[in-house]
Amino acid sequence: MSIIDLQKENIKNLSPYSSARDEFKGKASVFIDANENPYENGINRYPDPTHSQFVKTILKKYNVLKKNIIIGNGSDEIIDLVFKSFCEPNKDNIMLFEPSYGMYKVLADTYGVKTLSSKLDNNFDIDLDNFFEVYNNRTKVIFICSPNNPTGNLLSKNKIIEILENTNSIVFVDEAYIQFSSKKGVLDLINKYEKLIVSHTLSKFYGMAGLRIGLGFANKKFIDILYKVKLPYNISNFVLEEAEERLEDDFYINKSFSIIKSRKKLVKDLYKYSFIEKVFLSEANFLLIKFKNANKVFNFLKQEGIIVRDRTKLYNCQNCLRISIGTEFQNKILLNSLEKYKE
Numbered sequence: 326m327s328i329i330d331l332q333k334e335n336i337k338n339l340s341p342y343s344s345a346r347d348e349f350k351g352k353a354s355v356f357i358d359a360n361e362n363p364y365e366n367g368i369n370r371y372p373d374p375t376h377s378q379f380v381k382t383i384l385k386k387y388n389v390l391k392k393n394i395i396i397g398n399g400s401d402e403i404i405d406l407v408f409k410s411f412c413e414p415n416k417d418n419i420m421l422f423e424p425s426y427g428m429y430k431v432l433a434d435t436y437g438v439k440t441l442s443s444k445l446d447n448n449f450d451i452d453l454d455n456f457f458e459v460y461n462n463r464t465k466v467i468f469i470c471s472p473n474n475p476t477g478n479l480l481s482k483n484k485i486i487e488i489l490e491n492t493n494s495i496v497f498v499d500e501a502y503i504q505f506s507s508k509k510g511v512l513d514l515i516n517k518y519e520k521l522i523v524s525h526t527l528s529k530f531y532g533m534a535g536l537r538i539g540l541g542f543a544n545k546k547f548i549d550i551l552y553k554v555k556l557p558y559n560i561s562n563f564v565l566e567e568a569e570e571r572l573e574d575d576f577y578i579n580k581s582f583s584i585i586k587s588r589k590k591l592v593k594d595l596y597k598y599s600f601i602e603k604v605f606l607s608e609a610n611f612l613l614i615k616f617k618n619a620n621k622v623f624n625f626l627k628q629e630g631i632i633v634r635d636r637t638k639l640y641n642c643q644n645c646l647r648i649s650i651g652t653e654f655q656n657k658i659l660l661n662s663l664e665k666y667k668e
């Protein structure tokens with residue numbers, strides 16, 4: 326079955342909105358075809374729906390072609406576009422792995438699509454036997470978060486390939502944290518597997534969560550479908566120009582690489598506390614930490630003015646808190662506080 330056949334019935338025959346700039350792309354001296362305000366002020370024109378200028382900057386960093394990319398208002402919008410074009414309400418279901426990122430289920434609930442869940446194994450990797458038990462022939466999208474939030478580890482690429490080879494579903498690999506990791510992820514597979522989509526974001530490693538820019542990568546057939554349902558002007562010119570400038574400035578990138586160093590140091594420093602049972606191996610910019618009594622630590626840190634994420638209620642995360650790697654100064658404040666904690 327091709328990606329074309331997986332579209333929702335109403336999307337198969339949808340003719341997308343055609344903007345003035347879609348209909349005339351050449352050079353001209355007078356543009357009076359889009360009901361824009363004619364007085365040039367830097368922002369009176371509509372943005373380019375394919376974000377061509379910005380995509381050129383992205384292509385310098387990625388070994389893909391323009392036809393393989395779609396830009397979203399955050400990678401959450403890339404997830405949204407997949408639901409919008411493929412998931413038939415009250416019929417299809419999606420699959421995710423637990424514990425993982427909360428947004429997949431929220432969007433499934435929003436679109437009236439059931440969520441099936443496969444449990445990650447004790448190393449927080451995919452359990453293929455459990456996966457194939459839960460999977461069924463109405464599973465339209467399988468969400469795989471790697472490195473996984475909140476556990477921090479990569480999921481095994483071979484198992485992801487097994488899933489691609491043995492299902493008829495879209496496989497959505499969310500690589501929001503991949504730049505913090507020692508491995509390359511699965512981007513190299515997008516032209517081999519038609520049903521694979523990979524999302525990246527400028528929100529984490531690139532430090533631009535406030536701008537809202539996400540990147541979707543897939544083969545051309547897949548990207549063309551997402552373009553049918555994407556709102557044409559989903560990102561503003563201001564935002565794209567700001568992002569371009571910062572992407573080309575090594576100052577920000579070097580700071581992000583220092584987070585990887587701080588992560589290694591923080592893991593070592595945390596292990597000297599007897600009230601910490603385990604610091605899970607992380608390939609991201611956060612650590613999942615298992616305490617003897619997570620609630621007590623959480624409340625203690627809160628009193629100290631330090632807010633961490635309570636993950637104790639997620640599957641297999643009893644007594645676990647998630648802590649983002651801070652600046653060296655912030656990490657020191659955290660350690661100084663833990664020094665004062667009494668079991």
Ligand SMILES: *Cc1c(COP(=O)(O)O)cnc(C)c1O
Nearest residue numbers: 399400401426474501526528539
């Ligand atoms: C933070 C995060 C994102 C990023 O979402 P944006 O909309 O791009 O800011 C995506 N997926 C996961 C798993 C995340 O943790």
